[in-house]
Each structure stands twice: as C-alpha cells, then as structure tokens.
Amino acid sequence: MSALPPAIASIERPHPKLWTLYLLRALLTGPALVVVLPVLYFRYHTLRYRFDEQGVHMRWGILFRREVNLTYRRIQDIHLRSGLLQRWLGLGDVLVQTAAGSATAEMTIEGLPEFEAIRDFLYQRMRGHDELAHGQDPGVPALATTLHAIADELDRVRIALERVAPPAPAP
Amino acid sequence: MWAAFLRFVTEVCAVPPEPGVPPGAQGSAKVFRAASGYFRYRLGLWILGRLLLLVLFGAPFLVGSFALAAEGEAKVAVVFSWIGWVVLGVWLVSLPVGYALRRLDQEFRWYIVTDRSLRIREGVVAVREMTLTFANVQNVSVEQGPMQRLFGVADVHVQTAGGGGGEPRPGEQSMHVGILRGVADAHALRELVLERVRRTADAGLGDPDDLQRSAAGDPESAKAALVVLERTRALARVAERLGR
Numbered sequence: 167m168s169a170l171p172p173a174i175a176s177i178e179r180p181h182p183k184l185w186t187l188y189l190l191r192a193l194l195t196g197p198a199l200v201v202v203l204p205v206l207y208f209r210y211h212t213l214r215y216r217f218d219e220q221g222v223h224m225r226w227g228i229l230f231r232r233e234v235n236l237t238y239r240r241i242q243d244i245h246l247r248s249g250l251l252q253r254w255l256g257l258g259d260v261l262v263q264t265a266a267g268s269a270t271a272e273m274t275i276e277g278l279p280e281f282e283a284i285r286d287f288l289y290q291r292m293r294g295h296d297e298l299a300h301g302q303d304p305g306v307p308a309l310a311t312t313l314h315a316i317a318d319e320l321d322r323v324r325i326a327l328e329r330v331a332p333p334a335p336a337p
Numbered sequence: 338m339w340a341a342f343l344r345f346v347t348e349v350c351a352v353p354p355e356p357g358v359p360p361g362a363q364g365s366a367k368v369f370r371a372a373s374g375y376f377r378y379r380l381g382l383w384i385l386g387r388l389l390l391l392v393l394f395g396a397p398f399l400v401g402s403f404a405l406a407a408e409g410e411a412k413v414a415v416v417f418s419w420i421g422w423v424v425l426g427v428w429l430v431s432l433p434v435g436y437a438l439r440r441l442d443q444e445f446r447w448y449i450v451t452d453r454s455l456r457i458r459e460g461v462v463a464v465r466e467m468t469l470t471f472a473n474v475q476n477v478s479v480e481q482g483p484m485q486r487l488f489g490v491a492d493v494h495v496q497t498a499g500g501g502g503g504e505p506r507p508g509e510q511s512m513h514v515g516i517l518r519g520v521a522d523a524h525a526l527r528e529l530v531l532e533r534v535r536r537t538a539d540a541g542l543g544d545p546d547d548l549q550r551s552a553a554g555d556p557e558s559a560k561a562a563l564v565v566l567e568r569t570r571a572l573a574r575v576a577e578r579l580g581r
Contacts, residue, residue, distance in 0.1 A: 242497045243469035245512065250462055253351040263512055265473075265498035271512055285468065286360050294453060294472025294537060295361075312562035319569040326573065329580035 174217045174287050177278060183255045184277025185210045190251055213277065222262070222288070224273055234273045238291035240264045245271065246285055260284050339440070346441060346461065356447050356458040356466060365452035369526070371490075375519020376443040378488035383435055387428070395424045448517045450529060453537075455495060457515045467515050472537040473497040477530050479523045491523035492516055495530060 188206035192199050208228045216223040225233035242265050248258035258281040261271035275284060289295060346352065358366040398421030405414035441461045449456040455474075458466040475498050481491035495515040520526050 242473045242499060243467060243513065243515070245468075246464070246466035248353075248464050250350060253353070253464070261512065263497075263499065268499070285466075289359055289454070289468055289470075290361065292470060294470030306556060306559045306563065309559040309562050312559065312566050316562065316566045316569050319566065319573045322573040323569070323576045326576035326580040 170217065170219060171283075171287065173280065173283065177215050177217055177280070177284075180210065180213050180215070180277030181257070181279050183257055183279070184213075187251060187255055187257060187277070210277070215275065215278075217287075222273070222275070224275065236262060236264065236273050238288065239293055241288060241292035244285055244288050244292065246281060248281075257281070260288070262288060342437070343441075343444065350461055352445060352461055353464060356449065356456060358449055359451055359454050359456055359468060367450045367529075369448040369450065369517070369520065371443055371446045371448075371519035372521035374488040374490040374521060376439060378485055378490055378519065379439045379442070380436070381488070382484060383439060387432070387435070391425075391428055395421060395428055398424060443519075446518070448520075450526075450533075452533060455515060455530065457517060459518075469495070469497055469515055470537075471530070471533045474530070474534045477527055477534070479527050481523070485519075490519045490521060492518050493520055493523050493526050493530070 185207075188210055189203075192203040192206055195202050209226050212228050212231075213226040214224070220239075221235060221237040223233065223235045225231065242263050245261040245263070246258055247261060252258055256279050257277060260275040260278075260281050262273045262275065264272050266272055275281070278284060358368075398417050402414045402418035402421055405411075405417055442459070445459065445461050445464075447456075447458045449458075453472070454468060454470045456466065456468045458464070474495055476494075476496040478494045478496075479491050480494060485491055493516070495517070497513045497515075499513050517526065
C-alpha cells in the first residue's frame, strides 16, 4: 500500500473558516444563539484530526469529550455533503460510514478545505478498493486452471515414458 | 435562456463541476445520467399536484366570491375574491420556480459505475455525493411505481451493510442506500452492478484479503504455477521424443 500522503498526514486542526461557518449557523438559530454559540466555540477549538497508517481519529469536547476512531479497511461508504454556506466558504463535510448499525454517519469530517482529497484518500484505502487490483490480474489465469493444465502435461509425460519403459506386469 | 440561468445558478450556488471518476478506475468508468423520462415523470407528478392544489384551494374562493355576490353579500365576496386572486398569483409564480427546480435536479445528477465502485452525485443547493465499493454491497433492488412505468424509468437501490436504528425520518434517506433515480434501463444497470458485486467474491463484511487468498490463490502463486506449467510442457515434449 502506498505511503500516507504528507498533505493528509499533516491535517490536525480544522480550517479557521469552520469558525466562520459555526458563527453563521449560530446566527441563523436566532435567540438559541446563546446556547449554540458556546457549544460550537468549544467544538471548534477542541476539534483535532489525526490520519495515520491504519485509520482516522477525531476528537473534540471540553467537558464531555468524544473521540471517534475508525479503521480505513472497515469503511463501507463515503459521502460528501455541502450546503450553500459551506460551499461559499470552500468547505464540505466528509461523512464516513462503517457497517455499524447506526443510521447516521460514524464520523463527520468537517471544516477541511481539502475535503475532496480526503475523500479520494479514504476511497483508496477503504474496503473493496484494492481487492480487484491484486486479486484479478487479467493476464494471469486463476491458480486452479494452471494447476489442472500442469496435471494434464504430467499425464503426457507419464504416457510417453511408459512407452520407453513399459510398466512392470502386475505380480 | 436556460443556459444563462444554469450558469447563473452554478455561479451563485457555487455548485461543484461534474464529479470526477474515483481514482484508479478511469478505464472502466461508465457515467450515467437520469433518463429524460425521469424529468417528464417528475414534471408530470408535480403538475398533477399543482392542479389538485388549484382545484382545492384556488377555485373555491373564486367560485365562492361569485356565489356570495349573487347572494348580495358584496363585502364578503370582495374578501373572498381577493384571497382567491392571491392564491392564484402565488400558484402562477410557483410554476416557473417548480419547473426550474425539477430541471436543475435533472441537470445536476450523475451516476458513475467503475469496475469496483459506484458514485452518486445529486443536488444543487445541498450537494450530496456518495461513493461506495461493490465489495460492500449487500443488496440491489429495483423499484418502479405505475407512474414511473408510464414514463419508462425506475429507481435502482444499492444497499450496503449497517444502517439500523429503524426507518430513516421522512424526507431523509438512509445513509447506507445509494439510490440511482430515474434510470432508463434499470435491469441492465442492476445486472451490471450485480456482476461487479459477484466478482468481489466475499460476503461484504470482514477482512476481504483472507477470503481473496483462499478463494483464488494469491496472484504470486498463480504466476509461479504458470512457470511450472511451462517447464512441465517442455518435459512432456522431451519425454514424447524419447518414446517415439
């Protein structure tokens, strides 16, 4: 498997535009701003990402801490979602799902302008991406086919040799 | 005029361009669009709804105002007719808007099938894109209502594992289902997806590497076996010359 691209490995904090997005969203909630804004403020300031060889990790929270760890090989599907505000800011959500039984995404990677690169990166490491790449080489027939052909050739050898040295009559 | 409007919408909503093919699959990618029948189907359904709305809400006020005027209730009749005209006005304005929304939905809708994955992109204001690999697909179903049959389109649902927690809320679709809406040849598409699902030869759960090795042998052994075959053939030729 190819090495972790440095552009992905270096991702740690969300882009400052995420704070702008949070502010706008909080403003849209109207009076609920008083409750929503502090929550989003702390979420933005504590949000950390880590992409390593095996999986992606995400944590946030100050009083109630949450941490989501996800292995690339368990990813079932990847969604990109972006609303108007997000696109105007150049952001997008990457929603990653595993086979766990939750109806919502297991991990929502938000606040990163390189969301498309992340989607491609995750796609190349998710379940089912390289199976075909190393499982089916069109130039090479399946192992069993070749083994059967070898057995047939060995039969030819035996028949030819038996003509030179006839098998000893059964005692 | 539509082209100019399209450019305007793309600009204002910052709609990303046509989705790219998932990396590593350029050669095998097939890009589908929703069939033109899908647009006609959506339009037909919507026009029916509009007509129903007009008959149920607009007409009673206008007819009512005439009836009331005939009864001599002039003041109430005027109020009624005003409400009627406002409803009719809103209804008329909603026509081009609704038409544009449906046509935009048709324009910004792509389905990409590669040898190992499926990508669905849809939406203008909220842009949604889903990428899944066939190794994860559990179930493929085709759904077609009577109206859809009339317009010769169907929806293909591709489901991956997971996604419990009951039915998704109305208006929301489960994240584990990719829906290819309004496909003209749904059965061919279903066969294409199923054929690619079958090729991955695992149950769609667990680590695929082990299964792959046990099922077909790893590619290195397959190549080694080819070499053994070559040598055995040479041996057979020698033995046959000996026997002659």
